[in-house]
Amino acid sequence: MSQGANGESNRESEPLLNGYSSFGSEYLDSRRPSSGLPSIARLRSGTITSIRSTYETVKEHMDKKKFAYLVLASLFLYLGFVGAFAPRTSLARDLRRIHASRLTDAEVYRIYLNALYSENHAGEHLKNYTSQLHGTGDAHVLDYTVSELRKLGFDPKLERYYPWVSEPVDTQVALYVDDTITFNATLKEECVAEDPSSCNLIEKRAYHGYSASGNVTSQYIFANYGSLEDYTFLLDNGVDIDGKVHVIRYGKLLPGLKVKNAELFGASGVLMYTDPYDDGRITKKNGFKMYPAGPARHESSIERGSVAFMNYFPGDPTTPGYPSKFPGTERLSPAGKVPTIPSIPISAKEIAPILQLLNGKGVRLGSGGNIDGFEYFSGPSDLNEQVKLYNQQHNSIIEITNVIVEISGIFSEYDILIGNHRDSWTAGGAGSPNSGSAVLLEIARGMSELLKHGWKPLRPVKLISWDGGELSMLGSSEYVENHAEILKRSALVYLNLESAITGSQFSCKSNPLLEDVIRNAAKYTDLGDGDEGTLYDEWKRATNLTNDHLDGIADYVPFQYHLGIPSASFEFSNNKTCDAVVPYHSIYDTYTWMEKFVDKDYRHHNTLAVLTGMTSLMLCEREPTVFKVHPYFKDINKWYQKWHQEVLSLFPSDRELRETAQTVADNLQGVTFNETILFDTQNIELNDLCTRDFATYEFYKKIRIYLQLMRANNKLKQIDQMFLTHRGLLERPWMKHSIYAPDRLTGYDVDVLPGLHEALLDHDRDGVLQWLSILLTQISNVKSLLQ
Incomplete structure (x- = not known):
């Protein structure tokens, strides 16, 4: 090929190779040391020029609207890809991810159970709580509670109130025959060497909280349990009871009601004792040895207690319906809420010489008992046989302190509250109330471990140690009155630990709304080391899963009966057949008694801490509130059928009453067996939906489920509160x-x-009609709510 031909060929290709030939030349030149920097400059200038040229060309020819469509289409394709291939999630998991909660409910249960089953500090806590006298306002148990909670990483809040209380100065009981003292009661129990706590030298003489001061010397009678039936029997048999000191045995009625009845029937004072007969099978008379040698009650045991009228009005008697937040809080007279006559508790041993003088006088009363040498005659005693009762009490305003631990939740409402009071009548109080105090601290330990693992509960949890529980539920009542409106909006449940461990038989008292969740929690609760099965199995074997009603004297009273907050209480209580007698409110209710006769290795304490904690966790970790409405209305319907029959029996010819009563019955039947069953079924389905996985593009379904x-x-939060009335019960307006x-x-x-039952007892036709109307309105409102 000729040189000219070659040169022509190179010239033709030169425009096509333009930049590339230049780049190649510069690359070769760059390898020459003498020309490196100019070559790089030329390369950068050419590249920038090329980019600008391309951008200007695109800018001129590209339609802006089309460009926007292109961006949106790309975004849509990206989201579609993510939606199609991203992991499927449930609403339950999403709620936890949004709030940075790293634990599933199964992991929460596992960590809590491991924490409590691996260690048990209940015995240590119980001994520290019962090491010395710790009455209302005591600083020792307050400091211990706060210290233990801080060790667990909590920052407890201290909430103080200033109630009006009574404190003992002196109590005396003496028997006079012919103006000579023949017996002088010590009003103290005997020290037993095997139980160091029983020998506390600063124990006061036995007294009744909120008893009136007085100095009475008069004839006396025996009034059995001091019930209205007992007094009716005495009057029907012509027994002179007016102006006498009434000797009454504990049992069947609150101590305050016994004194209230004695006042009503003209008593000048009351002596109250515990008859061993009421302990059941485990008595000295039946061959059992007394404590500490055996399980029977020690004969010098004295049951202290409050005589405030707590079933009418708990809390500070001078601030009815509002809290005593300051020492200078305006106060009303306590008249009608505490007795006006003096009363003193006494032991079976020291009441014997007094009652023995009544033999053959008056009439036999009741079914008998186990007081040595007493044949259960009513008296009265002869004119020359008189008893002196001297009671001096000092009334004052003192400071009490509730200790509150708050664990915030993902939701800000639907609080689960767990509480127990820590004050006691003596240095003891091991069974009542401090077994519950020990359990409460164990629950706190389990929840502290959860927090260390990054737990954030779905609903808030509050752990509360009340003060002043023994006198008249002071701490819990003042708290409820102080936070009433907030609690109505936010509190979901209150769980109580009063007298948690006093025997071997598990018992549950609760609002029926909580029946199902407690049974489920019992299935997670092992007995002992797990080889004995679950608490659910034992509960079913012993009582067929019996769920009793709440009674009338515990710290759940203000929550359930005043605010309509569903409550429950868990206990291992006396089985009435072989368990040791519970020495309630005496100096023998000690950790020594607990370890010797009730819970040697504190396994029952551990079991109750697991059950209570698991119940609260199931309530706070499940998205739907785990109430069951049907058992609640089934219970209401059962009792209404009973009172309905009494309406028909008492007012057979009252057409208006009969028609109204039947309308209530029909509506209640409909709600019980239609709306509540359907509502519970829908909530079970809703729970399944909350845990069902959906693809990302199905997010709208989760929104619908969330709503x-x-x-x-x-x-569910409203149901129990829909049965509150503004007026309250007749003569008991605090009970709503x-x-x-x-x-x-x-x-x-x-x-x-x-309300209906009391009107029937009083044969109050207008009252019956009013309460039937109230119930009809409330049931109709609930029916509308459930639909």
């Missing part, structure tokens, strides 16, 4: 709940549909 969840939870209230006549028991 259903909020509506269902809001309805129309379904449950402490029994008016006994105080200990619960009364179901109390």
